[in-house]
Amino acid sequence: MIDTPSLITFIVYLTLMMAVGVYFYRTTTNLEDYLLGGRGLGRWVTAFSAQASDMSGWLMMGLPGAVYLGGMPAAWIAIGLFVGTALNWRLVAARLRVYTEITGSLTLASFFEERFKDPTGLLRTITALITLIFFTIYASSGLVASGKLFESMFHMDYTLAVFSGGAVIIAYTFLGGFLAVCYTDLIQGALMIIAIVVVPAIACHFAGGPVAVMTAMSAKGIPSSLLAGGGLGITAIFSAAAWGLGYFGQPHILARFMGMRSGSEAPGTTAIALVWVALSLAGAIAVGLIGISLFDGLSGGDEEKVFIHMINTVLGPWTRGIMLAAILSAIMSTIDSQLLVSSSTLTEDFYQKSIKREASEREMMFVGRASVIIISIIALLLALKPGNTILGLVAYAWAGFGAAFGPVVLAALFSRETTWQAALAGMLSGTIVLVIWKSLGLGAQLYEIVPGFVANATAIIIVNRITRGANEASRRDFDEVESIIRSFSS
Numbered sequence: 001m002i003d004t005p006s007l008i009t010f011i012v013y014l015t016l017m018m019a020v021g022v023y024f025y026r027t028t029t030n031l032e033d034y035l036l037g038g039r040g041l042g043r044w045v046t047a048f049s050a051q052a053s054d055m056s057g058w059l060m061m062g063l064p065g066a067v068y069l070g071g072m073p074a075a076w077i078a079i080g081l082f083v084g085t086a087l088n089w090r091l092v093a094a095r096l097r098v099y100t101e102i103t104g105s106l107t108l109a110s111f112f113e114e115r116f117k118d119p120t121g122l123l124r125t126i127t128a129l130i131t132l133i134f135f136t137i138y139a140s141s142g143l144v145a146s147g148k149l150f151e152s153m154f155h156m157d158y159t160l161a162v163f164s165g166g167a168v169i170i171a172y173t174f175l176g177g178f179l180a181v182c183y184t185d186l187i188q189g190a191l192m193i194i195a196i197v198v199v200p201a202i203a204c205h206f207a208g209g210p211v212a213v214m215t216a217m218s219a220k221g222i223p224s225s226l227l228a229g230g231g232l233g234i235t236a237i238f239s240a241a242a243w244g245l246g247y248f249g250q251p252h253i254l255a256r257f258m259g260m261r262s263g264s265e266a267p268g269t270t271a272i273a274l275v276w277v278a279l280s281l282a283g284a285i286a287v288g289l290i291g292i293s294l295f296d297g298l299s300g301g302d303e304e305k306v307f308i309h310m311i312n313t314v315l316g317p318w319t320r321g322i323m324l325a326a327i328l329s330a331i332m333s334t335i336d337s338q339l340l341v342s343s344s345t346l347t348e349d350f351y352q353k354s355i356k357r358e359a360s361e362r363e364m365m366f367v368g369r370a371s372v373i374i375i376s377i378i379a380l381l382l383a384l385k386p387g388n389t390i391l392g393l394v395a396y397a398w399a400g401f402g403a404a405f406g407p408v409v410l411a412a413l414f415s416r417e418t419t420w421q422a423a424l425a426g427m428l429s430g431t432i433v434l435v436i437w438k439s440l441g442l443g444a445q446l447y448e449i450v451p452g453f454v455a456n457a458t459a460i461i462i463v464n465r466i467t468r469g470a471n472e473a474s475r476r477d478f479d480e481v482e483s484i485i486r487s488f489s490s
Helices: 004-027 031-039 043-054 057-070 072-103 108-116 122-154 158-207 210-219 234-249 251-258 263-294 302-314 317-355 361-383 390-414 420-439 449-466 472-488
Strands: none
Touching: 004 122, 004 317, 057 072, 057 122, 057 158, 057 263, 057 302, 057 317, 057 390, 072 108, 072 234, 072 251, 072 263, 072 390, 072 472, 108 122, 108 251, 108 317, 108 390, 108 420, 108 472, 122 158, 122 251, 122 302, 122 317, 122 361, 122 390, 122 420, 158 210, 158 263, 158 302, 158 317, 158 361, 210 263, 234 251, 234 390, 234 449, 251 317, 251 390, 263 302, 263 472, 302 317, 317 361, 390 420, 390 449, 420 449
């Protein structure tokens, strides 16, 4: 039987999201507006949008599910992510904002080409291809999450549930572009943080308090220590914490840095973002731990519904609808970002670059919106594959971006002499090693992002020694950025 109050809440929430999309459809007039919002985002919108687009359905479903099964050792994922978030905001945000404005770049692929002065176009093309492949996988994880949510709430067929959740996300992204995505992310981020803090607090009381939770974990043989009583190997800890390496290469997060009003906004924005991340990750861990004492026998992918079960158990019907909408918010806030970045890649880096260089703004806007539909269809088809878990799909896509782009982004921002050949070699090496490592099943021993990231960085260093250094134009851009960055602190 359909939960009527929850259904009404959902309809109100989805109507609001669509209204935002329609509003920004009317105000978005050119490609820069559609892809980067005219580079006019303030601190709160930038912070909430960056982190809401980062912390997807895996925050509300995947991570609690991992903690539910594995106990406290799974929290190393959260620790690694927090450290990675802090370093990304501190090292990358301001520099990338300044650099992309100086180089006139709207996408990560165009930034790499302009930053390293690649005369061949290979760097841009390879970046675009990698972006499309891993974002399609990433977006499919969100559709799996939405399918599980709708399936649990309304007792819908899984296939119908996937299509129902995807339809609204696609619609407002299609209409409103970057600003619709960012302002819906602001709303969604606020709703997410309320849910992930309030629900486990109520559930903890419902379960009998922290002592009762710890007792239940002990009775079930689930470790309550980060080190699992000394039994957790260093490799397992390193694999979990290595999630933090992925931050430097995530195009949907980097796009928020590009869209900031100014690089000088970065310090204040960083503080807002880190508070949000700390609270949300702590809440997700708490959901998994408390769920151990409340629910028995969740496995085979059902463990990722522990937050849904918790909401249904401890909250009343109307409040339940609002909190379940928060889970949908987490899912939507990431998929919309991924669809938009994929759209910008197809529009800027393929259509205009390779098909029609003289395309009008109107034509480019049309292509951008059509690209959202194309990527969405492919992601929907992947999401329908039985047996896919949210965290599994996210882990692979996250590692793909981190291994392919992370060291290249850092080299672009901090190395004056890195050449386009070195950047390309690093990108290809990281991606190839990651795919081989995963294909051989070695990810179970060591998360594939680690060998991929190391291979990328090593290739950059080696090829930089072989090539003769960056050209003069590249050096001038680097020096100009450094000068601007220094002025922020003076």
